[in-house]
Amino acid sequence: MGVRERKARDKQERERRIVDCARTIADSEGWAAVTTRRLANEIEYSPPVLYGHFPDGRDGIVSAVALVGFTDFTQVMREALDGAGIADRVGAFIEAYLAFAAENPATYEAMFSMRLGVQFAHDSTPAELREAFDVLVDAVGGGDHTGDHTGDAGTRAELLWSALHGMSVLTQGHRLSPGNRRRRVDALAGLFDPA
Template sequence: MSVQERKQRDRAERERLIVATARELAEQQGWEAVTTRRLAERIEYSQPVLYSHFRGKREIIGAVALEGVTEMAAALRAATRAADGPRARVTALARTYLDFAARNPAVYDALFQLDGGLAFAEEDTPEPLKDGFAALLETLADVAGEGVDPGLFTEVFWAALHGQATLTRARRLPPEDTGRRVQLLVDRLAGL
């Protein structure tokens, strides 16, 4: 391995460590606890090293969001592949989405509540965000209905899931009714 390759590998490992540490800290104590000073202490590098990877907290939030959406897309695809039939696939997709949001609140915030500098539905939308939407579209396009734009249907279904995730987390919706809400969404919106 050349010196240049080793330096690139070391840099990539430091970047992964920064993102993993920021995510862990945010999940434990909330995003307000994630500061460059605290991250530098936890990973035992100086703040200038952090700034050589990320210009600040905003970019770190964006990196956590991209990592998280990649995990979410993989979970959605695995759940829908394991399900048999359209109803089961859509139900699995909805449950997996809501479960991911509940188990990863800091990641979910990085994706949808905080400014990570990421563009959604734009020309310069990062590929992991496009793939996250594609993971939804792959299942929902099959149940959109005749004459309905599959992309638009996916946006509406996604918005309903996002609303449930956000309102349940804020204790505006009782969590014990999540299963019933998912079934209502699948029955009425997906027509299954």
């Protein structure tokens, strides 16, 4: 391995450590606790090193956490869909989505609730976000994979996503009855069953 490759690998490793540290702090203490100074102290890098990797500072780090989260989300959702039978795909997707949101609250917040330097449904949308939306489209039975999800499948995917986001946020805020969870999941799956 040459010097250039080693430097690139070292840079990726530093960025991964910064992102992982930000996720850990946010999961245990919330995003308000994630500052560039705190990250620099935790991983023993100087603030200029952090800014060298993330010129936008904390906002760039939050965006990086979100992008990693979208990659993780897509993998988890694909596994849920691949492991389900035809009749259970929407239900399996719903369960996996709600579990992902509950198990990764800070990452989920970065992905869906915090202002990012990227947009959905735009020419500049990163591949990680597009792939995450593709799996939503697949869940509702659309999956033409043309990237244009403005038709029925795209609309249904947006509606499912909206319902799941609402359920996730309301559940996290203890606004929904825990005893009614199964009925909510079944009712939502029934609404979006492509059959």
